[in-house]
């Protein structure tokens with residue numbers, strides 16, 4: 516029973532994380548309404564460096580300057596969620612709290628790793644998998660038009676809030692040269 520509670524809490528947390536990712540990406544990383552730093556790091560720096568089509572994939576000589584955790588606000592956000600884990604603990608017990616903490620932590624890690632590999636796919640072991648090529652094209656459209664496709668990991672919130680878009684987009688130079696597989 517404890518295991519089931521933990522699993523249900525984990526799955527609810529994954530869904531909730533998709534919604535949180537969407538809200539944070541739209542209202543903190545693409546807006547200065549609440550804070551300036553996440554916007555400057557992401558909307559100004561990351562989006563101008565990685566515009567699509569043309570500059571979406573980091574070139575080899577740029578990799579040294581491109582660091583994990585640099586372009587997002589997600590790990591800080593996870594720490595800010597400590598009151599949520601505590602509230603779930605008070606309401607539903609320690610197994611549910613553990614499930615929520617684990618689900619949101621997995622999502623944040625997935626965000627950082629996937630976002631990094633989406634822009635630097637060369638060494639990624641899943642780079643040819645359809646799910647990864649799908650997420651790459653999903654995010655590439657966000658780098659072309661920053662008011663669509665806010666999710667990176669699980670586009671459930673994009674679907675819920677009507678920001679999902681798969682309209683045609685010109686390929687990257689790496690798609691044309693065959694260095695990176697197109698979806």
Ligand SMILES: [Zn+2]
Nearest residue numbers: 544557657661
């Ligand atoms: Zn963005």
Ligand SMILES: [Zn+2]
Nearest residue numbers: 561565630654
């Ligand atoms: Zn990006």
